[in-house]
Amino acid sequence: MLFIEAWQFIVAHPGRFADALTTHVALSAAALGLAIAMAVPVGVLLADNRRATLLAITAANVGRTLPSLAVLALVMPLLGTGFAPALFALTLLALPPILINTCTALRQVDADLVDAARGMGMTRAQVMREVELPVAMPVIFAGIRTASVQVVSGAVLAAYIGGGGLGDFITAGIAMMALPQLLVGAIPATLLAIGADRLFGLLQKVLTPVGMRAT
Amino acid sequence: MKWLRNNWDQVLVALGEHIVISFTALAIAFALSLVIGILAARSERVFRWAIAVTGFLYTIPTLAFLALLIPVVGLGKTNAIICMVAFSLMIMIRNVAIGIREVPSDVVDAARGMGMRGIEILATIELPLAMPVIVAGLRIATVTVISVAVVAAYINAGGLGTLIFSGISNDFAPKIWVGALTSCALAVAADLSLAQVERWLRHRAD
Amino acid sequence: MSPQRIFRNLIAGTAALLMAAVPATAQVRVGSKNFTEQFIVAEIYAQALEAAGIKVERKLNLGGTLIAQKALEEKQIDLYPEYTGTMLLVVLKAPSMSDPKAVYDKVKAEYATRGLVVLSQAPMNNTYNMVVRPETAAQYKLETVSDLARVAKELKLGAGPEFRDRADGLPGLKSVYGIEFKEDLQMAIGLRYQALAGKQIDVVNGYATDGMISALKLKRLKDDRNLWPPYYLVPVVRREALEANPQIADVLNRVDALLDEPTMAAMNYRVDGEKEEPKDVARAFLKAKGIVR
Numbered sequence: 001m002l003f004i005e006a007w008q009f010i011v012a013h014p015g016r017f018a019d020a021l022t023t024h025v026a027l028s029a030a031a032l033g034l035a036i037a038m039a040v041p042v043g044v045l046l047a048d049n050r051r052a053t054l055l056a057i058t059a060a061n062v063g064r065t066l067p068s069l070a071v072l073a074l075v076m077p078l079l080g081t082g083f084a085p086a087l088f089a090l091t092l093l094a095l096p097p098i099l100i101n102t103c104t105a106l107r108q109v110d111a112d113l114v115d116a117a118r119g120m121g122m123t124r125a126q127v128m129r130e131v132e133l134p135v136a137m138p139v140i141f142a143g144i145r146t147a148s149v150q151v152v153s154g155a156v157l158a159a160y161i162g163g164g165g166l167g168d169f170i171t172a173g174i175a176m177m178a179l180p181q182l183l184v185g186a187i188p189a190t191l192l193a194i195g196a197d198r199l200f201g202l203l204q205k206v207l208t209p210v211g212m213r214a215t
Numbered sequence: 216m217k218w219l220r221n222n223w224d225q226v227l228v229a230l231g232e233h234i235v236i237s238f239t240a241l242a243i244a245f246a247l248s249l250v251i252g253i254l255a256a257r258s259e260r261v262f263r264w265a266i267a268v269t270g271f272l273y274t275i276p277t278l279a280f281l282a283l284l285i286p287v288v289g290l291g292k293t294n295a296i297i298c299m300v301a302f303s304l305m306i307m308i309r310n311v312a313i314g315i316r317e318v319p320s321d322v323v324d325a326a327r328g329m330g331m332r333g334i335e336i337l338a339t340i341e342l343p344l345a346m347p348v349i350v351a352g353l354r355i356a357t358v359t360v361i362s363v364a365v366v367a368a369y370i371n372a373g374g375l376g377t378l379i380f381s382g383i384s385n386d387f388a389p390k391i392w393v394g395a396l397t398s399c400a401l402a403v404a405a406d407l408s409l410a411q412v413e414r415w416l417r418h419r420a421d
Numbered sequence: 422m423s424p425q426r427i428f429r430n431l432i433a434g435t436a437a438l439l440m441a442a443v444p445a446t447a448q449v450r451v452g453s454k455n456f457t458e459q460f461i462v463a464e465i466y467a468q469a470l471e472a473a474g475i476k477v478e479r480k481l482n483l484g485g486t487l488i489a490q491k492a493l494e495e496k497q498i499d500l501y502p503e504y505t506g507t508m509l510l511v512v513l514k515a516p517s518m519s520d521p522k523a524v525y526d527k528v529k530a531e532y533a534t535r536g537l538v539v540l541s542q543a544p545m546n547n548t549y550n551m552v553v554r555p556e557t558a559a560q561y562k563l564e565t566v567s568d569l570a571r572v573a574k575e576l577k578l579g580a581g582p583e584f585r586d587r588a589d590g591l592p593g594l595k596s597v598y599g600i601e602f603k604e605d606l607q608m609a610i611g612l613r614y615q616a617l618a619g620k621q622i623d624v625v626n627g628y629a630t631d632g633m634i635s636a637l638k639l640k641r642l643k644d645d646r647n648l649w650p651p652y653y654l655v656p657v658v659r660r661e662a663l664e665a666n667p668q669i670a671d672v673l674n675r676v677d678a679l680l681d682e683p684t685m686a687a688m689n690y691r692v693d694g695e696k697e698e699p700k701d702v703a704r705a706f707l708k709a710k711g712i713v714r
Contacts, residue, residue: 016585065402067362068277070395073379077388081579081608081616153276157366161383162579162608162616170282172582172607174370175485176511179286181586186279193274222698289495290488371483380482384611385457387696 005180024165027155035094043102053103060096068154076161086163094147101143105136138208145200152193218389232373237360240299252311269305277366295367303356310352314345347416354409361402452498453481456610457692462502464703472713473672499662506652510588521651536660542653543680550641552627558640565645570598578602579622581610597648632690
């Protein structure tokens with residue numbers, strides 16, 4: 001059966017599979033990490049400026065509609081082939097959902113909560129750190145969850161511009177009409193995407209302050 | 216730019232193909248999600264099951280999905296359309312179901328009280344009132360479908376992706392730019408127009 | 422508008438658009454694989470056939486050798502350009518041979534049993550040429566592939582999606598030359614030279630007629646242990662398509678006879694180096710030879 005042949009392929013080429021898998025995970029994790037490191041602080045910094053926040057959300061919404069392959073393709077003439085350009089493009093893809101969710105989540109924090117905290121003598125930074133961010137966490141994590149699936153999916157395409165990853169097996173499988181090899185690319189990539197979705201879904205639930213959890 | 220000026224016909228053909236397969240996929244997804252969504256609106260079990268299955272389909276990476284379909288339907292437009300429909304179902308079914316569920320129950324009760332049958336209520340009250348939410352889902356599905364169609368050029372489905380892949384093949388940046396930017400423009404234009412439709416529908420519903 | 426009317430209009434509109442999108446039936450469907458030379462040759466074939474009054478549909482940019490073969494066997498295309506060595510090793514999975522005529526006769530006979538006709542070979546052998554930047558060749562004193570084997574552990578290879586699995590690809594380099602590269606990267610075929618020039622990779626599995634090899638003054642390494650069979654260009658046609666349109670044989674054999682290595686390399690360069698469209702380059706060639714006006 002095809003699945004058995006796919007497994008045999010992995011067994012026959014363990015180095016190649018390990019390389020592709022590691023690259024894929026590394027690309028996805030790095031892109032996600034970079035996007036979080038950029039989008040969340042920006043969202044926090046803009047939190048008090050209503051106009052800037054709306055602008056950021058609008059820009060990110062446009063960014064969100066851009067087809068993944070188009071972004072990867074646009075980066076290629078500028079940065080060439082390989083891991084770094086792929087990482088750049090994937091980070092760009094991950095930014096919009098995280099930025100949008102960070103901004104919207106912070107905007108939706110109950111004003112009374114913020115006032116109460118201020119009344120207790122907290123500084124602006126303290127309010128952000130100890131009240132607003134924790135309350136906003138579930139929605140921010142929802143954005144990270146969306147971005148993670150996008151990034152794992154996009155990393156499959158990165159193979160085409162020499163970025164490596166599980167997509168290599170898919171393009172090779174298509175070229176050689178080798179269905180087992182195709183599965184070696186497609187199934188792990190799908191499992192990674194589902195895994196990322198589950199992982200961040202779980203984190204989202206765990207990080208929701210107990211008082212805010214729906215029954 | 217020079218390439219675009221000399222080859223705008225190629226771009227138009229690609230754009231046309233892109234729009235046709237996207238539109239076909241959306242029409243099919245719309246029809247399917249109406250049926251399933253209506254059922255899901257009535258039954259929590261159907262809702263959960265439908266969302267679970269279509270949600271799973273949605274997480275499958277695009278190229279992987281297209282590749283997995285090759286042994287079943289081969290290359291080309293049919294393959295691409297199946298993939299696009301599969302990716303759109305979750306959001307559309309969810310929005311149809313939620314849209315119908317959000318129709319105020321007193322409105323439905325009043326209609327029933329007036330002697331209207333189930334189908335009539337569905338067609339003349341529930342669906343129209345659910346339209347804004349349904350269109351919101353259609354909007355997301357449209358952007359998704361346009362994005363998938365770009366990748367589908369790799370399995371010979373045609374569309375704007377052919378310009379991108381061809382440009383990458385010859386390392387010719389202008390072609391890549393034109394393909395990529397046109398598909399972005401198409402996605403943004405579709406999103407904005409449907410946002411307008413959504414806004415108009417919400418306005419009407421008030 | 423009520424939902425029913427919207428829905429009805431939607432269906433009607435879809436039907437209209439679908440009918441507009443269905444292409445008129447062509448007599449012959451020409452396919453190609455996914456690199457420059459294939460696009461050019463397929464266009465040459467297509468335009469030559471059109472000049473002979475045959476209606477052609479192009480289905481170019483198929484993802485690889487075996488998928489093109491599958492498209493032929495499943496009647497999704499009627500013909501495409503292929504190379505005898507590739508047919509021998511990759512499609513037929515037969516042992517390698519070095520005599521061009523022997524290879525041609527063998528593939529012709531075997532393909533015939535599959536309902537496929539192999540027409541005349543063009544006088545061009547588009548074999549693999551391992552290429553490196555001139556500095557790399559100077560630094561490691563590389564003249565042959567055996568020389569490459571000495572230092573391969575320090576170099577990165579970049580190749581298309583088939584090279585890792587083809588008998589005449591990495592596996593062949595390993596078994597005949599004992600080559601193991603430091604790293605081998607997979608990328609779209611058309612990106613190899615850019616990556617080489619940009620020093621992201623050090624070695625490329627060049628095709629002998631690639632226009633960029635001379636343009637970038639790359640060093641071609643000699644195949645001293647004869648790993649590679651001859652790869653002569655031939656049109657492969659479905660027998661039924663040929664029987665329906667017998668002129669195909671004459672037209673294609675005629676253009677094939679005109680394709681030699683320098684001509685092909687020059688055309689490849691016009692696309693890869695000067696960024697012309699394959700169809701324009703094909704047209705210019707056919708015009709110069711008096712096949713189209």
